[in-house]
Amino acid sequence: MKTESRTSHRADRTLEAVLSSTSSDSHMWNLIFVQLMLEEHGYRVTNLGACVPVEVLADRCAAQPPALVVLSTVNGHGHLDGALAVSRLRQVPSLAITPIVIGGKLGIQASSSDHAQHLRVAGFDAVFGDTAADLSEFSAFLRRVAADAFADEPLARRRCRQDTVRDRANL
């Protein structure tokens, strides 16, 4: 079920985002939505599809490190599956500072700040729920990642990353 965006003559200037569901989530409509959204923001998307084993995701991202990894999940197991996935991804040296985010319906009840904090501690740079406000935040995040990637001085991203690591250490 893997799909990829059509490449263009500007492919060398487009950022690749790897989009994936979690290992237990079979939903695809959310992946299609997020793929379209990423493409609207200028990303070239590799969509790994539903029920992606952690090792499949890790192998793909290690073989061709993308500019961004997005996990989208709506089956309510995201707070469990997402933490496992990002822990594995962060073990890959080339993904140590790659922006990795997760969003969707992360638990079986209304969005929980506990789930979000748990997922950030596990290694995600950002965690998004399923509200319209979350989509706006995700959109702003995508613009920031793109702006930072094309900036002459990527120090801001490194500084941001260091802050995140420090925040995790303080939690």
Add this chain to the structure above:
Amino acid sequence: MTRAGPFHAREVSAFAGRIAPPAPFGEVIAAATARGRLIVQPRMGMGDPVDMRAGLLAVKAANASTVGTITVDSYTRCNDDEAVRRAIARDAQLNGYPIVAHSSDVTSAIVKELRDASFAIQVRHGSADPQRIFEAVVAAGLDATEGGPISYCLPYSRLPLADSVKNWAVCCQTFGRLRDKGYEPHLETLAAVCSASYARLVCWWLLACLRRCFFPSRGCAACR
């Protein structure tokens, strides 16, 4: 909802009253249809048997013609026993009822208490490799489930379709063992999910026809 953990039959059998006679799923549907009643089936599954029982009880008590559902959690669907164990150990909330992890005594106690001639209970799971789910379904005396080797593979699994077909053929034999217990196994052919997920209407009809061929040839009735 937070009471996930090891359960024993006595915890739920305390609720169990009379032993209900078998109520074939198809007969319940046919009887309600004959009375001109709209049948409502809230799809739901809870990790905790006590919550699962309470949910089914609420559905049965609703002022409507209802069918109960036990939806299996996503880890059980994927045969990921370790994830089920981890979730239960962490008191985490599963998105369905882990029918393989819970003892069949626990599940059958719920079924015996709630199922009767007017209230059927169906298991929904979404697995392309459901042998252990079918074993648990049969052990609990549940007579109704749904799905099929195509519709529970293409949207739900990364298994090759041929493997799913082989798995489901074995499951039909397992499900057929229910007749030894006096139940008529009932498999609802699930094609709607395919049309909703990715297929055109013609595919819906094609899948329904394929299932009409597949299940009866392997000893299981198939109804929409």
